[in-house]
Amino acid sequence: MINDKFYSRLQDVVGERNITRTPAILDTYAFQWGYEIESAQRGDEPSRFGQRPDAVVLPTTTEEVQTIVKICNEFKVTFKPFSTGMGPWAGVSEPGAIQIDLRRMNRIVEVDPNNLYVVVEPYVTNSELQAELFQYGLMHHAQGAGPQTSPLASHTSFVGPGFTSPYTGFSGRNLLGAEWVAPNGEILRLGSYEHTGKWFTGDGPGFSLRGVIRGWMGAYGGLGVFTKAAIKLYSYPAPKDWTWNISGTIPKYEWEVPKYWKLIVLNFQEWEQYESAFYEVSDHDVVMMATTSSSEGLAALFTDTKMEAIEVIFGGLLARTRRYFIVLIAAHTEREYNYRVKLIRTIMKKYEGEDLIEEGFISPRSAHYAETIRNMLGGHAFRFSNCFQSTHGGMDTVAMAVKLAQVNQPIKSKYIEKGVIGDDRGEGIWTTTYEGGHMAHLEVPTVYDGASKESCLGYAEYQDECNDVDLKQAYGMPFFIVGDKVHDYYASRTMDYPKYLRRIKAAFDPNGISDSSHYVSAKNKSNE
């Protein structure tokens, strides 16, 4: 139980309206998508509930966060920051810990439309930020987790692909600077800000402290609290007089598609043709989206209900779909649009492909254009069973993604045959390129039944097998290789990197109070 004196000290910081230890409220923080898989992977009974925090505190300024963190150090109480939260890593992991809920820190602090950056607080959502930025003809990299999630959380602390990655890259690469309350309570402002009052770079003087805070995956809240993030912006390709106009109601709404936008689904007979075309399209940096899934995934993206999707799948899509990727051409001018469409069609023809939209096998509506840039994961990926999660995730080249898709198919099929995960014939994947095709990653979205013990255990076993394949056959580091045991499992084939992470943890969190469950502890707990 939480110490009264400790609670009182926190209450003095934020006021009694902004702190609670009411069990009913605390339980809402312990209910996160994916707990059922993590508990199954630990060998426990699959549970939708994780650890209940002992208290939740809601600061509103960086200085309040700092004071809270210092009090946690004084009382040796573990804390976990929480912004929009989506997944088991958002919650606390051990009894006696508190949750620092940042929802009152929700300001868009600064937009610099010429120098292409924005500064945001933790509870600004992708949706809010997009609405603000479109007025300037700008957009940011919104991560795939969806419009309701925090771009600060993704840019500072989590792995960050999104539907627009070919055009806007990866979250961690778009982080220009950050205000960071380190686990010892020190406030650090990375890069140019403390020298100039501007956030145009996060690197220097000298080496970049961005190297400490996140890496590829992010520290998942295991290394303090980020209270501001400066994020790089991109031109939003729409005519100056275009506005965000919608009519109707979700999911059957209509959206005014900008003039020079076009979705194309390039379908090829063989992986070899697909790979060559994917490389060539990505190299030219002409599309906002370039992504692959199964015929089920395609139907989920471009329909609005489960029944519609099933009708499309069995109405011809399943029979016709081979190796495809969807592109969204989003051009600024007619000249740019014409060149890009012609280039895509030239490449498609060169590798004997066809456009599944033009051929009438799938028909995206205007709302589906909007949902690609909004990363409307909730309405699509969760539709078939209410639960999904991704295996693999290694990020390097298109060639690796293509090989991994083929390696994964029989493995996934095995679990489909067992009846524990959704049947997509093992073909369900998701891949995107980044930065003109310089990088690509492949993950394998998989639907399971979160209410079924067998399904949760089956999915967990499938994910463990995928992790093992990636490790042994060198297919990159998958998502979710976090926490002491999993890090150490990967260490022997990855140059023992956890030892450096542990040194960082020890140097920046001497009391070990920033929840390390999805990061690493300074001492090797997995050997204890």
Add this chain to the structure above:
Amino acid sequence: MNTSIHNDLSKIVGPDRVTDKQELLEQFSSNQEDDRTHPSLIVWPSSAEDVSQIVELANTKFFSLIPISSGVPRMSGTSTPKVKGTVILDLGRMNRIIRVDSKNKVAMVEPGVTFSQFLPELRKAGLRPLMPLMPKASQSVLTSCLDREPTTIPRFHWDASDPLLCTETIFGTGEMLRTGSASGPGSLEEQWASGQAQKNPMGPSQFDPFRLVQGSQGTIGIVTWITVKCEVAPEVHRVYLAGSETLESLQKFNYALLKRRLADEHFVLNARCLSAMLGVDTSDSLPVWTLVVGLSGHGPLAQEEFDYRLGDTNDIASETGVFLETTIGSITGDAVHSLLNTPSTEPYWKLTPYGGCREVYFTSTLDMIPSLYDIFLEEAEAAGIGRSRIGAYVQPTVQGVNTNCYFDIFYNPKVEEDIINMEKLVAAGTEQLMDAGAFFSRPPVTIRESVYSRSSPEVLNAMNRVKRIFDPNNVLSPGNLCFEEVFK
């Protein structure tokens, strides 16, 4: 001690790869009368294993190491020893281009690979480099990447770290780590077999060691190879110019063009800088500022790509009052084109006007550069260096988010008064620039104290904690960045 270390190093690399010859040591010394600046030995390792053993020896025998990869001229002071008994670790003989992968647009190079060596190999593979503007011929590709030197094509510059990708690094502890996706799982050979090409610089996992090595001026680790981003060579590529009396009149065009990712090369030079680059004495007949814009097309619709880029660029130009031309006076776009994506001829172009050049370089934003330039010119006049001897190179970076700027002070190193005035300008000018908002993200040794005096204690503390993790005995390049000497 010297003899003992000499013998130990000889055992590691062989006797012909260690020297204490004074004429070789002197090239690294800035002051012959100060023995702290005079290295004791030079050692040439030939492998990562050699480097690791040398670093371990430095930790046990307590001597400091300064890694170098590029040849002369050495202009930043990074490679000058700051403590007695320093050993120069010359990586110049590790000069293999290990791999060029045109499909994945990447090359893997050792430290000693220079741009002169690198470019022909890229051309053979149908690739082009992402490289600085006319680096010295002996410039190491790896060093250029580690120093975050700005490259000339902003649209390919996604992150301040570009074009650096993965590295193989020996930390100050002697431990080796491959960074990014190169760390594994698996060996490099296994990764190649699974289709990888060491393209993802991030990680491994939950930290980015490559960002700690990059910009560290040799204080965190010694890098024994890197992978570097390249691009497909264009079939059509032309350079356009626009003259202007002020930087302000180019701003709207620059911002609009950068947002669109239409151009390849995109930067602005003042007349002094452009004439020095071209090796001509025509600065009086040039506009005060010259905008350089490269446009290209490649692939199956190369000409159509070029045409669309040119058409949209011209539309932006006419909307913003800028006139793009193929010739300005006697200077042609083709002449500037011939200087792009190539190193300088010998002697280095910055040394040709007066024999000496001191670079003052910083990061800012495009809108800040005009006032920073005015401040520096005023300081130049006050210091006795004429305004006409200040070169300026304005390079948008990170796809237009920020700008790297070089103010070059051209001086005659044989004239004592010139040297005194130049140093006066560096000292006063950098302070003024910092006061006005310039960020010295890559601080040279001469101004490091001034730069770090503006950093918070918390940031300095964090940097020192990182240093203690990766180089606890401070054997690597002591005296660079904010790290003080420990060996007396």
